[in-house]
Amino acid sequence: DAGVIQSPRHEVTEMGQEVTLRCKPISGHNSLFWYRQTMMRGLELLIYFNNNVPIDDSGMPEDRFSAKMPNASFSTLKIQPSEPRDSAVYFCASSPHHRGSNQPQHFGDGTRLSIL
Amino acid sequence: GIQVEQSPPDLILQEGANSTLRCNFSDSVNNLQWFHQNPWGQLINLFYIPSGTKQNGRLSATTVATERYSLLYISSSQTTDSGVYFCAVGGETSGSRLTFGEGTQLTVNP
Numbered sequence: 001d002a003g004v005i006q007s008p009r010h011e012v013t014e015m016g017q018e019v020t021l022r023c024k025p026i027s028g029h030n031s032l033f034w035y036r037q038t039m040m041r042g043l044e045l046l047i048y049f050n051n052n053v054p055i056d057d058s059g060m061p062e063d064r065f066s067a068k069m070p071n072a073s074f075s076t077l078k079i080q081p082s083e084p085r086d087s088a089v090y091f092c093a094s095s096p097h098h099r100g101s102n103q104p105q106h107f108g109d110g111t112r113l114s115i116l
Numbered sequence: 117g118i119q120v121e122q123s124p125p126d127l128i129l130q131e132g133a134n135s136t137l138r139c140n141f142s143d144s145v146n147n148l149q150w151f152h153q154n155p156w157g158q159l160i161n162l163f164y165i166p167s168g169t170k171q172n173g174r175l176s177a178t179t180v181a182t183e184r185y186s187l188l189y190i191s192s193s194q195t196t197d198s199g200v201y202f203c204a205v206g207g208e209t210s211g212s213r214l215t216f217g218e219g220t221q222l223t224v225n226p
Contacts, residue, residue, distance in 0.1 A: 031212055043202065043216040052147040056213055091159065102147040102212055
């Protein structure tokens with residue numbers, strides 16, 4: 001079975017440009033998570049969705065960041081305008097969701113983002 | 117929010133040795149997961165273990181929720197076990213949110 005698929009794997013762009021990261025969760029998983037990993041802050045949750053609905057976006061750093069999940073098989077994380085401090089590895093993860101019960105999260109291979 | 121502390125921060129072993137990694141957390145949890153990040157950066161879920169004991173091959177994990185800690189055991193370590201091991205926890209008011217520890221960097225030498 002295919003795992004979580006993220007694209008692109010690498011992105012290098014100049015500050016001020018719009019960046020769009022994409023994620024396809026594992027089929028049948030109805031929870032989707034966006035994480036960011038940096039040396040300074042480690043792994044931190046940005047936002048997660050249940051059944052395409054944003055549940056907790058308290059980790060989204062500021063208004064320059066936005067995330068959408070238009071359907072069960074696709075999500076985007078957008079940064080506009082991008083800044084050098086946004087450089088990081090961005091991971092998407094998915095899990096099954098059952099009311100009142102957490103499930104293992106499975107991660108994609110990440111997008112390594114560099115803002116010059 | 118919940119605080120997560122992992123120890124040791126770094127560990128160097130010879131192939132074949134056993135090791136124990138520890139995760140302490142500051143509050144009650146209903147979600148605890150162990151991950152391995154390999155040298156290529158991939159994050160692999162090892163265990164979902166909010167309580168009790170589980171085993172998968174050479175790896176096993178135990179969580180004692182009442183005492184707020186979890187242990188990951190690696191037996192007969194191999195060079196492919198190298199990488200960073202993360203503990204991540206979620207409390208009863210966290211929904212599905214996980215808070216990650218800083219990880220244990222494991223190096224297994226041949």
